[in-house]
Amino acid sequence: MIAETVFNQGFEVEGGDFVRGGEASCRILEILKELAFPPSIVRRAGIAAYEAEMNIVMYADDGGLELTVTPDRIVIVVADRGQGIPDIELAMRDGYSTATDEIREMGFGAGMGLPNIKKNSDEMKISSTLGEGTRVEIVIKANHGEVRCEDSRPCAES
Amino acid sequence: MRLKDIIEAVEVEVLAGAQCLPDREVVTVSACDLMSDVLAFAKPGILLVTGLTNAQIIRTAQIADLSGIIVVRGKRPNAETIELAEKMHIPLLSTSMHMFELCSELAKIGLAGTHTE
Ligand SMILES: Nc1ncnc2c1ncn2[C@@H]1O[C@H](COP(=O)(O)OP(=O)(O)O)[C@@H](O)[C@H]1O
Numbered sequence: 422m423i424a425e426t427v428f429n430q431g432f433e434v435e436g437g438d439f440v441r442g443g444e445a446s447c448r449i450l451e452i453l454k455e456l457a458f459p460p461s462i463v464r465r466a467g468i469a470a471y472e473a474e475m476n477i478v479m480y481a482d483d484g485g486l487e488l489t490v491t492p493d494r495i496v497i498v499v500a501d502r503g504q505g506i507p508d509i510e511l512a513m514r515d516g517y518s519t520a521t522d523e524i525r526e527m528g529f530g531a532g533m534g535l536p537n538i539k540k541n542s543d544e545m546k547i548s549s550t551l552g553e554g555t556r557v558e559i560v561i562k563a564n565h566g567e568v569r570c571e572d573s574r575p576c577a578e579s
Numbered sequence: 580m581r582l583k584d585i586i587e588a589v590e591v592e593v594l595a596g597a598q599c600l601p602d603r604e605v606v607t608v609s610a611c612d613l614m615s616d617v618l619a620f621a622k623p624g625i626l627l628v629t630g631l632t633n634a635q636i637i638r639t640a641q642i643a644d645l646s647g648i649i650v651v652r653g654k655r656p657n658a659e660t661i662e663l664a665e666k667m668h669i670p671l672l673s674t675s676m677h678m679f680e681l682c683s684e685l686a687k688i689g690l691a692g693t694h695t696e
């Protein structure tokens with residue numbers, strides 16, 4: 422655990438579970454709203470977490486998300502046990518995907534997940550070991566305790 | 580435009596989330612069968628028009644803070660999807676119209692696409 426942790430919680434994710442897939446990210450979204458982060462920050466964290474969570478559902482055996490909030494950042498570590506990624510540089514490319522037709526029929530598998538995770542993070546670290554699994558670390562810089570309203574919408578009611 | 584006013588103007592059936600219709604404001608419309616696209620271009624106040632019916636349309640709606648979802652071509656999401664929408668307070672609607680027909684109806688009442696606004 423990181424020093425000065427404001428909040429820390431882990432969530433399990435089951436590979437292949439397309440019904441419950443996304444549940445962990447939705448819970449993270451609710452927690453960040455309750456912690457009164459601005460809507461734009463909550464949105465970025467939610468989108469990045471959700472695309473990473475769906476990658477576990479689509480490509481891995483099982484895994485989880487761990488949310489850590491410190492005074493100056495939101496960190497979401499998404500780690501799985503699974504096949505791993507043979508070529509990370511290739512996987513990060515816009516449009517690259519090994520998704521099956523079944524996955525595409527569910528609205529995913531356009532090869533936009535990892536690039537969108539990167540776009541929504543301030544820092545993104547990804548590492549993978551073939552046959553063992555993949556770890557994606559999403560960092561979003563946000564000051565907890567002095568949150569501002571960045572959107573036209575009001576801040577989450579607290 | 581309020582989702583409630585849209586429902587009065589075009590022929591749709593409410594499958595879930597009826598109680599949150601009055602306070603949902605629709606800013607733009609996205610017609611899309613790719614959830615990654617919705618997530619890539621998400622901004623507040625999108626009404627999603629889609630041919631998909633699986634649970635991930637509801638998760639996407641929650642994550643991207645969509646105003647609501649209209650499923651086209653009379654497709655019926657399964658009970659799990661409808662239940663999830665109800666639980667998450669996501670307005671889930673259905674129409675017998677095909678995607679283009681529904682979108683032209685929505686354009687007629689003054690709504691614009693998410694990217695042309
Ligand atoms: N957790 C993971 N385990 C194994 N492979 C993965 C994982 N995440 C991503 N990949 C690989 O990287 C590719 C690109 O991922 P992404 O950008 O999310 O697009 P998509 O999921 O639409 O294919 C995937 O098609 C898959 O081959």
Ligand SMILES: [Mg+2]
Pocket residue numbers: 472475476529530533534535
């Ligand atoms: Mg993906």
